[in-house]
Amino acid sequence: MRLQLPKFVLTLLVLIAALLVMLPMPAVAASSAAIRAYDDADASVKDYSGQTLLQAEFSNANLKEANFSNADLRGAVFNGSALNSANFHGANFSDGIAYITDFAGADLSDAILDSALMLKSNFRGAKVTGADFSFALLDRDQVLSLCEMASGSNPVTGVDTRESLGCR
Secondary structure, eight states, rough: OOOOHHHHHHHHHHHHHHHHHSSOOOOOOOSSTTEEOOOGGGGGGGTTTOOOOOTTTEOOOBBOOOOTTBBBTTTOOOOTTTTOOOOOOOBBOOOOOOTTTTTTBBBBBTTTTTBBTTTTOOOOOOOOOTTTTOBBBBBBBHHHHHTTTSSSOOTTTOHHHHHHHHHO
């Protein structure tokens, strides 16, 4: 036995569905109150070790040789920043963004970089022993370069560094 709806009910349902698809939904904006922003002038502090810097934003900051060891940097942003020889040993940079950022000579050993977006960044000479790059987005040439020196497993996640980079 098949249920048949009157034609006007079907027409009404189709009209309601079409309106729901065509009407704009209200936008929901994230609150920026929780985001701490640092620009080049504000980044004069060089020791952020052990600090909780969730969703902190460092734009075009000169953070050469800065210490972020064991810092909680989940969701942090380092766009266009200089992090040459910076210390990220044991830091958690999961879900972070580092676009066009210079990590040359940085210590990323034992860091968690899970799902981080790090395109157009430089990792020349970076230490990555024990780093977890699971689901991170890096340029192919940088991955190949990192694979040449990658070793160890992350002490927190247990993930092998070479596997997390997709090294062969």
